[in-house]
Amino acid sequence: MAAQRIQYKTIVYIICLTAALGGLLFGLDQGFIANALDSLKGHYQLDVHQGEKYSAILALGGIWGALLSGIFARALGRKNSLIFAGAIFTGASIFSAFLPPLPTLSACRFALGFAVGVSSFIVPLYLSETAPASIRGSMGTLFQLMITIGIFLISVINVYIAKTILNPGRALSYMFLTVAFFATMMFIGAFFLPPSPRWLMLRGLKAEATKVLNRTLNTPEEVETELQEITETLEREKNASSRKTMGPYFFKVLLLGVILQMFQQLVGINAMIYYAPTIFGYAGMKSVVAKLAVPTVNMLFTFPAIALVDRWGRKNLLYLGAILMLITNVAAGIAFHGLDTATGEAEVMKYLLLSSVVVYIFGFAVSWGPVVWLVCSEIFPLAGREIGMTATTMVNWTFAGLVMNYSLSFMKRFGNPALFFTFAFFCALALLFVYFFVPETKGTSLEQIEKNLKAGKPLRTIGYHA
């Protein structure tokens, strides 16, 4: 018998599309630097560290956005927070396209980071509350995918612009206008979104919530079931947070999430996402392949990761990724050493460097990229989930900022291979950490994880079934 196809109303497509644009903008801003750095340096006469500083300021904005997004989500509501983020994305990228003096341009990048921080919290939240239950799971992963698609898209567009418009200032304006185009679409789209029914219920506006559900769902029975589910979850959350004292078990999982996010950055991913074209340039590789290899592989291998997390499990993927990244970081370090000291055949060393970075990105995209975010969304007890996720997200941005801010100057100061050997060292530590402390949460319900945690089980066993 053929599976029955569920028909979704047009509004559901608008919800998914607008929310997807939130993920896309995250990616566009994250991937912007890689192939815009030369134009930025050309127009603003930046040295290496000024270039890094401008890039890293996005992370500073991200930290603040992540910190405040919980407050926005409650006070403004999910929909208005998305309109707010869309307005910042649009305003800051249009303003940047006018090429203001560097401090103003940097303030705009801070604002973009802020909007990224807000939307990376609000978009998944809004989708989980508003998209029909049958597509909620895939919507969560859609957000991750859209980030990598955004990184890819802006890399291709920026390479094209830099090749066709030779004046760095004009090229830069067009690059910012590209981001502004997608930002405007998100901003306008957000006005057409219905408010989140769960947020309306949180405010006691049941009639309004019912109205929204009537727009998004197909039958009155579906609306009734959804209303009942929302009421039950809100009740459970109220009970959970009224038991105010959170035992030391909370700090145990908090530390687990914080260290995982720290390693997700210290293995070096954003050095590659931001600076691969520059780093390849140091090795004399300036081809389009060198400019686009990282974002392409990153995007392509996020797809299989999404299927594999529930088949192979989180831990196996984390092992696989850490081992691959460890080996390839060492290989890239050796390749640079060969190039710098002319001890190896230059062409061979260049291919070794390029292939190491490509396999490295494959290793990250299929594992640590999506899995760390997933594990952080699973380990916290209900009462501390919001605080836990906010804190771990802020740690992610803090270490991302450090990597963005210092990678190139680290290479300049300690030699090109040193950066890769340092990242390899963190991959080895990350591997040990996964072995000793990370639980396998595949197939375990969030309630069971919480029960195990409260029963005082060691961290690596909190994913065990009863």
Ligand code: BGC
């Ligand atoms: C990381 C980002 C990174 C992106 C690359 C995410 O999981 O948190 O820092 O830029 O993956 O795809």
